[in-house]
Amino acid sequence: MIRIVHVAGARPNFMKVAPVMESLGQAAGRRGVALEQILVHTGQHYDRAMSDLFFEQLGLPRPDVNLNVGSGSHGEQTGRIMERFETVLIERRPDMVVVVGDVNSTVACALDARKLGIPVAHVEAGLRSLDRSMPEEINRLATDAISDLLLVTDRYAEENLRREGAPPESIHFVGNVMIDTLMKHKAHALSLPVLEQFGLRRDGHTQPYALMTLHRPANVDRRDVLQEIGETLAELGRDMTILFPAHPRTRSRIGQYGLDGLFSEANGIRRCEPLGYLEFLNLMANAQLILTDSGGIQEESTILGVPCLTLRPNTERPVTISEGTNRLVNPDRRSIAAALAGIGKGSGSVPPLWDGHAGQRVAEVLLDYLDANGAQARAAGT
Numbered sequence: 001m002i003r004i005v006h007v008a009g010a011r012p013n014f015m016k017v018a019p020v021m022e023s024l025g026q027a028a029g030r031r032g033v034a035l036e037q038i039l040v041h042t043g044q045h046y047d048r049a050m051s052d053l054f055f056e057q058l059g060l061p062r063p064d065v066n067l068n069v070g071s072g073s074h075g076e077q078t079g080r081i082m083e084r085f086e087t088v089l090i091e092r093r094p095d096m097v098v099v100v101g102d103v104n105s106t107v108a109c110a111l112d113a114r115k116l117g118i119p120v121a122h123v124e125a126g127l128r129s130l131d132r133s134m135p136e137e138i139n140r141l142a143t144d145a146i147s148d149l150l151l152v153t154d155r156y157a158e159e160n161l162r163r164e165g166a167p168p169e170s171i172h173f174v175g176n177v178m179i180d181t182l183m184k185h186k187a188h189a190l191s192l193p194v195l196e197q198f199g200l201r202r203d204g205h206t207q208p209y210a211l212m213t214l215h216r217p218a219n220v221d222r223r224d225v226l227q228e229i230g231e232t233l234a235e236l237g238r239d240m241t242i243l244f245p246a247h248p249r250t251r252s253r254i255g256q257y258g259l260d261g262l263f264s265e266a267n268g269i270r271r272c273e274p275l276g277y278l279e280f281l282n283l284m285a286n287a288q289l290i291l292t293d294s295g296g297i298q299e300e301s302t303i304l305g306v307p308c309l310t311l312r313p314n315t316e317r318p319v320t321i322s323e324g325t326n327r328l329v330n331p332d333r334r335s336i337a338a339a340l341a342g343i344g345k346g347s348g349s350v351p352p353l354w355d356g357h358a359g360q361r362v363a364e365v366l367l368d369y370l371d372a373n374g375a376q377a378r379a380a381g382t
């Protein structure tokens with residue numbers, strides 16, 4: 001019996017874990033391997049809209065364990081996850097731990113596993129913004145440095161890992177599992193009356209709109225930066241509605257800085273609660289334009305062929321610029337206005353292996369590895 005523990009903690013993790021678990025189940029069945037998969041939710045995100053809704057919509061099994069760590073400073077949150085996850089590993093003794101992405105849960109659980117001698121597979125390894133002021137960059141560097149299997153989405157990630165000296169045999173170019181999820185759910189998402197719900201489609205006519213998300217500390221944790229972004233958006237808001245599902249962190253900053261009036265319907269900015277995966281996918285696919293500081297949305301807009309302005313000075317996902325529809329824009333008025341004037345409709349192409357089958361390739365790599373190393377490691381009692 002092979003036992004694999006999967007870790008999910010925050011919203012962007014859930015759509016990555018789903019195809020990996022599903023594909024592993026199928027691949028194990030094909031190989032006649034007995035496989036137990038244990039899903040651990042760290043509880044880093046805990047609001048219904050940030051968590052439970054995703055499990056329901058993506059058909060993810062309910063977590064076997066919830067560590068309920070909740071919010072806190074980076075040290076507190078990471079420390080709490082490590083303390084609680086270690087106990088799970090000691091009790092369950094898995095053959096492998098699979099972590100995805102770059103959130104605090106990713107690095108915390110990878111550290112625990114590696115120190116107990118349990119092999120770690122990192123899905124979405126090798127992404128680098130080269131900006132060490134981003135907490136996610138630290139999480140990526142630390143996780144990749146100790147992972148046994150580095151599963152990468154694109155050639156840039158592979159180059160980054162090679163440059164850092166990762167053993168070549170640990171690197172596997174598998175494609176993008178998040179795109180598996182997008183392809184699987186797109187038709188269903190598009191069938192939902194989401195535009196009607198937001199008053200963006202009437203009598204079969206869709207009103208042009210921009211979809212925006214914003215949550216990076218660099219953009220929302222300083223009043224002057226957030227205010228400038230709001231003022232620029234208010235100008236765009238004269239031409240088209242800006243639909244803005246606000247992350248809890250952003251919502252609280254807007255209130256705290258007294259910027260509710262700026263980010264408001266009066267300025268063409270329609271704020272709403274964080275949305276489910278299917279609703280958000282529908283809104284991305286139908287948008288004229290996406291404005292974001294998220295990581296994954298840069299990839300999703302590339303596949304959907306929707307122009308994306310990323311309000312950041314750098315990206316860990318350069319393939320979305322070289323091959324996709326993404327552009328980086330500083331979050332100041334002049335840069336945003338210039339970028340808006342220059343956008344065209346979906347010129348991008350699809351990066352290699354973003355084909356809906358990345359999960360299957362991940363599953364084969366993991367099972368091959370366990371086949372070659374698992375029995376040996378267990379026999380050695382590590």
Ligand code: UD1
Nearest residue numbers: 010011012044045046047050071072103104135136248249
């Ligand atoms: C985390 C990830 C980030 C990812 C983002 C997606 C890290 C370092 N960052 O950032 O990479 O892009 O998730 O959303 O792991 N809160 C709630 N309810 C929730 C979750 C959070 O109210 O369900 C509030 C809390 O006040 C919390 C704040 O949002 O302090 C920030 O949450 P946190 O998980 O610390 O980081 P994110 O900004 O969400």
